[in-house]
Amino acid sequence: MDSPEPYQVNLFRPRAGYMRGEVAVIFAALVGWSGATFGFQLLLTLLENSGRGDWLTGFSFFNLPFHYWFTAQMLPLWFIIICIIFNIRIDRLSEKQNRRREGNHD
Amino acid sequence: MIDSGQKMIPMLIVLGVLLVFVVAGLMYKAREQPGYGVSGSHAGCMGGGAAIASNWMSAASFLGIAGLIYLYGYAALAYVIGWTGGYVLLLVLLAGQLRRFGKYTAPDFIGERYDSPGARLLSAIISVAITLIYSVAQFKGIGIVFSWLLGINYTSGVILGASILMGYIILSGVLGVARSQQLQYFVLIVSFILPLMFLAYRLGYFWILPQFGYGKAMTDLALEFNINIAATPFRELGLFHWTALCFTLMLGTAGLPHVLSRFYTVSNIRDARWSVVWGLFFIALIYWSAPAYAIFGRLLEARAGMFLPPEIAHKMADIVVLRTALMGGLPEWLVGILAAGAVSASFFTVAGLLMTGAASVSYDIYYRLINPHASEGARMKLAKAATLVLALIVLCGALDPPGLIAEIAAVAFALAGNTIFPAFLLGIWWGGTNRQGVIAGMLSGVLITFSQPLFGGFVPVVNTIFPLTASALCGAPLVIFVMILVSRFTEPPPERIRRFLAEEVHGHLE
Numbered sequence: 082m083d084s085p086e087p088y089q090v091n092l093f094r095p096r097a098g099y100m101r102g103e104v105a106v107i108f109a110a111l112v113g114w115s116g117a118t119f120g121f122q123l124l125l126t127l128l129e130n131s132g133r134g135d136w137l138t139g140f141s142f143f144n145l146p147f148h149y150w151f152t153a154q155m156l157p158l159w160f161i162i163i164c165i166i167f168n169i170r171i172d173r174l175s176e177k178q179n180r181r182r183e184g185n186h187d
Numbered sequence: 188m189i190d191s192g193q194k195m196i197p198m199l200i201v202l203g204v205l206l207v208f209v210v211a212g213l214m215y216k217a218r219e220q221p222g223y224g225v226s227g228s229h230a231g232c233m234g235g236g237a238a239i240a241s242n243w244m245s246a247a248s249f250l251g252i253a254g255l256i257y258l259y260g261y262a263a264l265a266y267v268i269g270w271t272g273g274y275v276l277l278l279v280l281l282a283g284q285l286r287r288f289g290k291y292t293a294p295d296f297i298g299e300r301y302d303s304p305g306a307r308l309l310s311a312i313i314s315v316a317i318t319l320i321y322s323v324a325q326f327k328g329i330g331i332v333f334s335w336l337l338g339i340n341y342t343s344g345v346i347l348g349a350s351i352l353m354g355y356i357i358l359s360g361v362l363g364v365a366r367s368q369q370l371q372y373f374v375l376i377v378s379f380i381l382p383l384m385f386l387a388y389r390l391g392y393f394w395i396l397p398q399f400g401y402g403k404a405m406t407d408l409a410l411e412f413n414i415n416i417a418a419t420p421f422r423e424l425g426l427f428h429w430t431a432l433c434f435t436l437m438l439g440t441a442g443l444p445h446v447l448s449r450f451y452t453v454s455n456i457r458d459a460r461w462s463v464v465w466g467l468f469f470i471a472l473i474y475w476s477a478p479a480y481a482i483f484g485r486l487l488e489a490r491a492g493m494f495l496p497p498e499i500a501h502k503m504a505d506i507v508v509l510r511t512a513l514m515g516g517l518p519e520w521l522v523g524i525l526a527a528g529a530v531s532a533s534f535f536t537v538a539g540l541l542m543t544g545a546a547s548v549s550y551d552i553y554y555r556l557i558n559p560h561a562s563e564g565a566r567m568k569l570a571k572a573a574t575l576v577l578a579l580i581v582l583c584g585a586l587d588p589p590g591l592i593a594e595i596a597a598v599a600f601a602l603a604g605n606t607i608f609p610a611f612l613l614g615i616w617w618g619g620t621n622r623q624g625v626i627a628g629m630l631s632g633v634l635i636t637f638s639q640p641l642f643g644g645f646v647p648v649v650n651t652i653f654p655l656t657a658s659a660l661c662g663a664p665l666v667i668f669v670m671i672l673v674s675r676f677t678e679p680p681p682e683r684i685r686r687f688l689a690e691e692v693h694g695h696l697e
Contacts, residue, residue, distance in 0.1 A: 088682070088689035090618035100693050110279045118272055119430055126421045138419065144402025149417035152264045153478055154398070157271040157471040164278050164464045171283070172457065 099178045106170045113163050121151060190503070190510070191338050198336045200523025201530050204374070205355060208531065212364030232458050234369050236465020239449050241372035243466070245321075245536035246328025248473050249379065249529045251593030254504035256481035258591075262420035265433040266593055267474045269600075271467060272433070273440020278463040281441060284615045286450050286459045287692045292543075293444040293607050294551040300614040302684055303622035304556055309629050311551035313606050314444045317599045318544035319581055321443075324595035325533040325540075326585035328505065331592075332529050335506050342586060348530075349582045356538050356574065371535055376472060378528025383476055386483055386515045401479035404486050412489040416482060431660035432597070438659045439600025442608025445540060477508075484511035505592050541581075545573035597656035598636070604659035605632035609666045615692065617671070618685045624674030628666045635662040 089096070095104040125148055128136050137148045145153070248270070255263035290296040293314045298307030326345055329352060334344025358364075383397045393400030408414045420429060440446060449466075450459045484507045488495065491514070495503065503510065508529065512522045549570040554561050561569075588595060606629045613620040613628075634641075639655045652661045679685070 088618060088685040090616065090685070090688050090693055092616040096693075107279050110275065114272060114275045114279075118268060118433065122421070122426060122430065125419060126426045129419060129421060138417070141402070141406070143399050145405060146417040148419065149261060149264075149405075150402075152261070153267060154475055156268050157467075157474055160271050160275050161464065161467050161471060163275055164467055167279055168460050168464060171460065175457075 099174065102174045103171065106167060106174065110163050110167045114160070117159050118156060121148075121156075190335070193338045194336050194513075194519065194522070196519040197523030197526045200520060201332075201336065201527045202351075204524075204527035204531060205351075205534065208371070208374075209355070209358060209362070209364055211370060212359065212366060213362060215367050215370075216363060232461040233465050235458060235462030236467075236469055237372040238368035239446075239462060239466030240469035241368040241375065241535065242445065242449060242539065243470055244372070244375055244473060244532050245596070246325045246529060246533035247593045247596040248470075248477070249375070249532040250328050250331075250505050250508050251324070251591065251596065252474060252477040253480040253484075253508045254506075254591055255593050256416070256478045257484055257507045258500060258504045259420070260416040261418060262424055262429060264478075265429050266436060266597075267477075269433045269436025270440055271471055271474055273437040274463060274467040274470070276437055276441040277446065278460060278467075281447070281611055281615060282450060282459055282463055283456050284692050285447065285611070286456045287694070288615070291448040291450060292547070292551075293447060293611075294547060296447075296614065297610050297625065298551075298555075300684065300688075301610075301620070301622040301625050302681055303626070306610075306622050306625050306629070307551055308556055309626060310607065310610065311547050313602065313629060313633065314547055315544045315577070317444060317603050317607075318540045319577065319584070320599040320602065321596055322537050322540055322577075322581040323584040323588065324592045324599070325537045326581050327588040327595065328533045328592050329530060329537075330585060331505050332509065332526055335509060336526060345582070345585050349578065349585075352534055352537060353575070353578055355534055356541065356578075359538070360571075366535070371531070372469060375528050375532055376469070378524045379473060380476055382512050382517055382521050382525045383479055385517055385521060386512060387479070389515050389517070390483060390486070397479050398475040401482045404479075404482050408482065408486050408489065414485060414489065416485065428654065428657060431654065431657035435601050435604050435657045435659035435662075436597060438604030438608045438663050439597075439602075442603040442606070442611065443600065444603070444607060445543060447607075447611070448543075480508045480511050483515060484508075487511060487514045501591075537581075541574050541577050542570075544577050545570045548573040548577075594656055601656060601658045601662070602633070602636045605636045605662045605666055608659075609663055609670060613667060613670050615688075618688050619674050619679055620670055621674045621677055621680045623677040624670040624672075627673040628670035631669050632662065632666040635665065 092104060092107075095101045125137055137151075138146050140147055142150045143154070252263070252266055252270075255266055285291070285296070288296065288300070290299050294307045294311040297310040298304065326349060329348035330341055330345025332344075333339075333348040333351075334341045337344065337347075339347075359366075380397075384394045387397035387400045388394035390404065392403050405416055408416065509522065509526055512525050517525075549566045553569055554566055609628055609632065610625050614625070635653055636658055637655075638649045638653045638658070643650045652658075
């Protein structure tokens with residue numbers, strides 16, 4: 082249903098142009114965020130329940146059991162990485178938008 | 188000796204550091220423009236990040252995280268991830284748009300976006316409640332440090348600590364001390380990491396980066412004493428509860444009023460976004476390090492043949508950072524530096540929170556709703572009185588603290604995640620959210636947050652879905668659903684607001 086509403090703002094129905102690009106970057110970031118955080122713990126539980134718990138816990142990384150290292154040290158780092166990528170993508174998007182705008186003015 | 192007796196040198200250092208902050212603030216003020224210069228006119232991304240981190244860091248980060256890991260091991264990492272991962276949500280969903288909206292306190296944003304004094308009042312009350320709960324956790328941290336340093340009981344410690352805190356707030360208020368948050372962050376991080384390096388060195392582990400060095404200590408703990416910190420909790424605690432806790436802390440981080448209001452110090456949207464990255468990095472520095480204190484603490488105890496029964500360990504957990512430093516044979520002045528870091532982290536947080544809370548009482552509740560003709564002077568007086576009253580309420584709550592520091596703080600996060608976060612999220616991302624929707628949603632959010640103590644006794648399923656510290660995984664989606672449903676069946680918000688949202692906040696119209 083395409084509403085004729087002139088001022089519609091909806092995360093799931095972004096308007097064409099900047100907002101559509103922005104929302105795509107947002108969803109990509111959210112997938113990376115939730116996948117690494119909750120996906121990993123889910124995987125860990127599934128392996129544990131099927132008796133293969135040591136696949137992720139049995140070897141060490143930086144002196145720490147791998148799953149512990151991943152959760153305690155890699156995840157905070159991963160969050161920083163997501164934020165950096167997000168910012169770079171949004172910066173690029175804004176630049177493109179600004180260029181397009183200036184083009185329109187000419 | 189470790190858990191009783193006076194530790195005079197550390198105590199003097201704590202007081203000395205607080206004094207230095209007051210003096211530094213006065214010198215800072217002399218250089219600054221008049222007025223409430225938070226951190227200079229233009230702080231830059233890195234400076235803005237340090238301000239975000241210093242604003243964030245409290246007793247829960249400084250003492251609480253290590254205490255939880257000391258007790259629960261891997262399971263407690265939910266706090267580490269929750270309190271860092273929340274910044275991703277904040278950045279991705281709110282930061283830029285909020286900066287464009289131009290309202291930074293929760294009542295201001297909600298009152299303006301929903302065009303409703305009722306919603307403003309409700310969000311102001313909720314913000315003050317969050318402040319109170321969060322401050323109880325800080326007071327517990329302050330009390331426990333003072334009682335440990337002076338060898339007095341906890342009650343005396345928390346009363347003494349609260350008095351010193353009020354003295355600090357009044358003194359800074361009277362002298363007009365400017366707060367340099369960059370300086371604060373620098374002092375906090377050095378006072379946390381320097382003793383840790385020393386400790387790793389003393390114990391013979393890799394000390395240059397103790398964040399990695401403690402891995403060996405964990406292995407030793409497992410080999411020598413068969414204590415496995417990294418054991419996964421999913422069998423006992425269950426994946427659901429762990430995930431719910433982690434998710435709640437994340438939403439709470441993105442919805443905590445004093446975190447949201449940070450964006451107002453940075454000059455433009457791009458800087459606002461990049462300063463979040465720096466802030467997250469500075470916060471992560473603490474969270475990468477905190478587990479090391481817990482592991483070293485367990486190892487030192489085990490080597491000394493101390494195997495504390497669970498209830499004693501539970502009592503000790505929140506002081507484990509300082510206790511470990513002393514057990515590890517750190518020089519007293521270094522223990523003092525560490526204690527000073529913990530005390531100033533909670534002091535700055537509480538001072539900021541109480542003053543914001545009091546300002547909210549005097550402006551959002553009194554001036555905007557009760558007496559619109561109140562003079563500036565009358566509002567100032569009320570704000571000062573409110574600071575005192577809020578502090579007393581917090582003190583009463585902290586006299587008999589209901590849980591560990593980080594656990595108390597988690598309740599404040601759950602409340603924020605169930606009320607403020609959905610109100611901001613929908614306010615920014617769905618133009619159709621109206622005042623009826625947001626009021627209904629926030630009220631149900633409050634009910635959900637406290638549903639375990641309220642209904643848990645006779646509706647057992649509530650204990651599983653909405654645990655007190657982890658209610659937002661099921662709660663926040665429910666609140667969002669309520670907001671959407673009610674908004675759908677009532678009239679849409681005024682066109683002026685929808686237009687502002689579409690054109691200014693989500694601008695860049697083709």
